[in-house]
Amino acid sequence: MEHIVIIGNGISGVTTARHIRKNSNKKITIISGETKYFFSRTALMYIYMGHMKFEHTKPYENWFWEKNNITLKKGVINSVNTANKLLAFTNGETVSYDKLIIATGSKPNKFGWPGQDLEGVMGMYHKQDLEKLEKYAPNNKTCKRAVIVGGGLIGIELAEMLRSRNIPVTFLVREDSFWNGVLPAQESAMINKHIKEHHIDLRLSNNLKAIKADENGHVKSVIIEETGEEIFCDVVGLTAGVTPNIDFLKNSDIETKKGVLVNRFLETNIKDIYAIGDCAEQQKAIGQRRNIEAVWYTGRMMGETLAQTICGNKTAYNPGNWFNSAKFLDIEYQTYGWVFSEKNKKENELYFQWKHPKEYKCITISFDKDTHQFLGINTFGIRMRHEIFDKWLTEKRAIEHVLEYLADANFDPEFYKLYEPQIVAKFNKENNKKIQPKKKSWKRIFSKT
Incomplete structure (x- = not known):
């Protein structure tokens, strides 16, 4: 029986598995180093804000996977041997595959800032980031101030989360207006005003120079590049965009650029290996779309498309209108x-x-x-x-x-x-x-x- 192995249990990987199962009896294994069970990543903020519990973010009951004969394996892949169709885990285990689907998503950008790996520094993308936030910013007594670096959608979500617990927030945005590389000026200016009305210390045209540590290796403060100002804080959120999570492929024969290079059929340069979701990079852009799209619904569409190909109905990825x-x-x-x-x-x-x-x-x-x-x-x-x-x-x-x-x-x-x-x-x-x-x-x- 053909064995389909999917690395990553986000929306892309899980959608692929579900649609393969709908159309075939192939053996399916999903590998994830983050959580055993699929959850809605976009709902993480509502857990911290008290609107949901983690179990509410799981669209499927835990028994769903066994009932549908989908094997879940928790672990981190260390390398891919394409010649022998073998995956190696960091703990030394291995697993073989007939077809491999890489759906490992994204990780927060880091730009070599001094102190970027200190305790109290985190992104806001994985469940582990939420756990770190609960540890270091449970309330405004433990966390006297948080600094967020990066003016995108994840940054504004993190600011809202922290303010829901009355934690003071300083928001460093390198542009001279929030998200003005994407939004027209009228809209960007409106968002600037709205952020400030929520008592968020918005610092436009400000870049991070360094993160300083206390004697215990924990965040103590940040230094502003332009002014040299030191802002004392207990938490630093790095939200300056994301990058494909593909470090484990560095020594493989799979062609990569920023992401895993794929054609319109989501095929890599190696036969029987595919990539989808945030970690996939189109060799040629589709219309005016970016080559890499870290968007929930495009990941779902890629999963649906690839499942058709895996099940014998070769289908090109066509995301339609943006x-x-x-x-x-x-x-x-x-x-x-x-x-x-x-x-x-x-x-x-x-x-x-x-x-x-x-x-x-x-x-x-x-x-x-x-x-x-x-x-x-x-x-x-x-x-x-x-x-x-x-x-x-x-x-x-x-x-x-x-x-x-x-x-x-x-x-x-x-x-x-x-x-x-x-x-x-x-x-x-x-x-x-x-x-x-x-x-x-x-x-x-x-x-x-």
């Missing part, structure tokens, strides 16, 4: 298609922007200046329907069509205030148009044409 969502403290964020920061947008792109005069609600719509083709939208504080924007992007609709039927895309609950008339009125005024926004139509929303 989308993502996140939360900046109290502000919900969604993006569909492509909306870049001003410094990264293309020559043919124009932006239409609307912002609520008082509340944290705004949108940015990107469109082609010549054809008016809708290219993408960012929404803050207004929930939108993924399937509607996906349809409009695929159909290459004009921005005028998007605005006319924008109410169909609104996903906010009944009785929420709607802002489509104000949004369309601003576009009409700026562009000398006479678009009349349509009322929401369930018939249109659920229409397949």
Whole structure:
């Protein structure tokens, strides 16, 4: 019986295993060094904040794996012998495979800062990071201050977590505005203001120089690169992005760059070896997508796709239109298609922007200046329907069509205030148009044409 070994039990690896099992009786082994059972990584913050317990983050009961004849093995792989199809664990054990799937995810970036491996320094990606946070920052008496390094999505989540226990937070962001390499200026400025309103000490244009230790090898303080200022703290969160977790492949024949190089079928250069999820790097970018995408839903899609190939139906990975969502403290964020920061947008792109005069609600719509083709939208504080924007992007609709039927895309609950008339009125005024926004139509929303 063919033996499929999957290294990594995150969303990518587990999705692959489940779909292989749905379509075959192949022998499946999942290896993980983090936890035995699959859990929702994005829910870790809610455990610390008291909204959930760890067992609530596991989508499947512990008996699920045995019932579905999927073997779980806890351990860390040290090396891959591709010639003999053999994996070696750090404890000396070995396991053979017929097909190997690498789904080892990411690890926090470290840039050689002095003190980056001290006690009290952590990322916020693994369950072990959560355990460290509970150890070193259980409350504001044990942890008098935390410093977060890096202004991305994980950083803002960690800041929210710490503030939920009233721990003072200093947030070091090297850019001159939060996440302005991704967000347009209007949106980035709004997030800056929102962060400060949550009593977070936001330090823009500030880089970490070093982390200093006390006499016990624990974090004592950080030094700011630009000013030399010393900030005393008990915890340092390193959230300056992530990198593929593939160190164990250094001495193998598997081709790597930043991640494990794969083609559109998620195949590596070695027959019967594949890579998916955060650790996979496309040899050629798919459209405007990045070669490496550390995103939950793309990992799931890769797992579903690869399972088809493993079961004899060779299938290319086709993620479709880009989308993502996140939360900046109290502000919900969604993006569909492509909306870049001003410094990264293309020559043919124009932006239409609307912002609520008082509340944290705004949108940015990107469109082609010549054809008016809708290219993408960012929404803050207004929930939108993924399937509607996906349809409009695929159909290459004009921005005028998007605005006319924008109410169909609104996903906010009944009785929420709607802002489509104000949004369309601003576009009409700026562009000398006479678009009349349509009322929401369930018939249109659920229409397949």
